[in-house]
Amino acid sequence: MLNFFRAGTANAKDDLLSGLTVALALVPEAVAFAFVAGVSPLIGLYSAFFIGLITAAFGGRPGMISGATGAMAVVVVALVAMHGVEYLFPAVILCGIFQITVGIARLGKLIRMVPHSVMLGFVNGLAIVIGMAQLGSFKTLDLSTGNLVYLTGPRLYVMLGLVVITMLIIYLLPKLTRALPASLVAILSVTFLSVAINRSGVISGDEITPNAVATVGDMLKTNFKASQITEARQNDPTHVASDALLAEFRQVSYKNDEVVGPVVRDPATDAAEVEPTGSEEESSISGGLPMPFFLQYTVPPMTMETLWIILPFSLTLAGVGLIESLMTLTLIDEITETRGRGNRECVGQGAANIICGLFGGMGGCAMIGQSLINVNSGGRGRLSGITAAICLLAFILFLAPWIEQIPMAALVGVMFMVVIGTFEWASLKMLRRVPRADFAVMVLVAGYTVIMHDLATAVILGVIVSACVFAWTHATHLGAETTINEYGSKIYQLHGPLFFASATSFKELFDVHKDPDDVVIDFYYTRVYDQSGLEAINVLAEKYESAGKRLHLTHLSDECRGLLDKAGDLVEVNLSEDPQYHVATDRLG
Incomplete structure (x- = not known):
């Protein structure tokens, strides 16, 4: 890895500032993963708050950031789609119980079985996945087709320019001073610049995002409307509903029937019926204090049938969460030259998921990208993770309109620097310096991570292949x-x-x-x-x-x-x- 990560010990100032920086980067990630899981953005944000706060306070790796993650989201999306969001919360609670059991049984030490070649493949694949994920920020909703398309023309050039400015600030500022985290300075500077560009009106946006420089709020609206169109197309193969929804977004009226919402054909009358489109509030991060799920949703029956429904999802969530968390712990150990406690982290993650499930969250685990931002910004102690979680809740309660003004270009630039700092560039020259089997395992893990976006399975696959190679060689x-x-x-x-x-x-x-x-x-x-x-x-x-x-x-x-x-x-x-x-x-x- 490139030496972008600051060495040093924990201190309150660095932890507080790095925590604020991480909180700003957590918002779009948590919202995006909520859309992946098929739940409200606020569920993703509340999940990031509970997971981040409890693991920071009681987990085994100070300085590591946890929250709602894509690895967990792709597991729960099937449960939500098949049985409803009500079954999600008991599944997350059961996942936490499994994770605590693993920690009490002291099985966290099994992470030592992960070979270095697997770790390299994991890190490189992860860096590529993080980089590819940022490309979604360069898309907007095309109201003529209902598809997300890449920006073109002046909007694309402005976006690229602001990303480059963000990266240059992060790279150059530490050479002048380390009084403030470079990532935080970059986000604030580019935010002021983007506000000036948007208010100038020199460059226009589109129907969904009128701002020339797309902000967090624009991203929320775009993703929300894109998810509405996708859901309409899934529910109505004739595309009548999605076409009507696009018509509403375009504010177009037909001569015969004025379409004001998604349209579904009635088999009896073959006529257009109007259904509600959903609330615009769902495309905002503004909300109140989280409440226990049983006060907001219908509680599923506590029977063996319910247990058999959630059990496979809970086991998968527990395994995915622990593998990703322990791998992140190992990576942060290497960067900071300290040692975390794997078993304690298992217990901390489990307790966090239990509380998260009780308050209507989607669960979560360690977030590698945000953890690296924290380390790069000087965050070393538990205070950094606690600060990030509390700031995130403050954004939801009080500062949503301000946070939604942050340009996506600034956050993309920060994540691109994380990608550059995370990728093990020396591994590109390892073909002739390490056994070919180890190099093949590294490529396999990285490739599987990039293609399947499944970090946990990639690690398990790498360990199995390495074990087979080891057994064959020693035979x-x-x-x-x-x-x-x-x-x-x-x-x-x-x-x-x-x-x-x-x-x-x-x-x-x-x-x-x-x-x-x-x-x-x-x-x-x-x-x-x-x-x-x-x-x-x-x-x-x-x-x-x-x-x-x-x-x-x-x-x-x-x-x-x-x-x-x-x-x-x-x-x-x-x-x-x-x-x-x-x-x-x-x-x-």
Whole structure:
């Protein structure tokens, strides 16, 4: 990674300012993920508040930012679509219970099994995904087709110019002073510039977003209206409803029937019926204090049927959330040269999701992009995450009109700098410097992350492939040196691990028919790791017994002896510790 991340210890000023910076970047992310999940933007914002506050206070990684994430949103969207938003909240609560269980069982340490090649692929794939996600900010709603299209002409050039200005401020300001986070200064500066451009009226916008420079508020309106059109098209394949909705947006009246809302054909009369289009309030981040979900929604019946509905979603949410959080924790550990506590983070994430579900949230986990913004802005302590969460709630309660004036160009520029700082550029030169299998795993994880946008599955896939490569490679490392001692016994001095992948090679090392009547296998330089290894020993012992020969095992480690004892009748061989069979002693003598 490029050295864009400030080194240093936590202090209150840096934590407060970096927390404010992160809060500004959280708004569009939380709203966008809410649209992905098929819920109200306020649900995404409330989720970011609860998840961010509780994990910052009680989680295992100070300085890491958590909130509503895309990884969780793509899981819950199916649940919301099939059963309704009422089932979402119990699913999130159950997800939190599973995560707390993982933390109490101290299973967070399993993150150590993730190889470095998988971590590199994860980081690189994530950087590409974050970069690609910013391209959506360059789109607007085309009212002639109802599709999102890329900006063109002056609006595109202004947008690109402001993005470049934001990136230059973030890059150059630290060379002059570190009194204020460069990202915060960039956001405020470009906001003032965009307000001046929009008020000047030199460049016009479109029907949905009249501002020349699209703001957070414009993004909310565009996404809200685009989601309305998409829903209308899904509910009415004839596109009558979506065409009527577009007509409403264009404020066009037909001669025969004035269309003022989505239109659905009545099969009986084949006439146009008007349905409400939804409230414009849903395209704003303004709201009140969050309330428990059972005071706002119909509570689903607490039965086994409900449990079976939410159980698979809760398990998936718990796994996705923990994997992404623990991977983010590892990345922040590396950047800050400190060490977080994985098990505590599992418990913190679980508690946050339980509270989030109780207050009608969509759940969440660690947010890598926002965590890197926080680290880059100097945030190191828990105060930074707490500040971000409280500022986010303040935006909802009091400052929504102001926050909606922030240009998307400023936030895109900040995220582009995160992409540049996150991508491991040195990995592009690693093909000839690392084993090809490791490089292939890195490319696989990065590619799967980019194509499928599924970080958790990409990590699991990378770990599985790395484990298979490791097993295959070490299966070829088992060998034996043979000697004949003074008593005429043949000694096999094993080297390498004996496990499922090397069991066949182990059997091929011995020549039962040509060996003398007394054979010794010396395990001084090897270990038996699993039941396949035990079974291989058992099969070999039976062959020597059938041939009327004796087989001895010497210098077994305590772990190997424990496995043999547990195997019981599976392995019946003579164990010997006679020093005369110790090949190393013979050589030294």
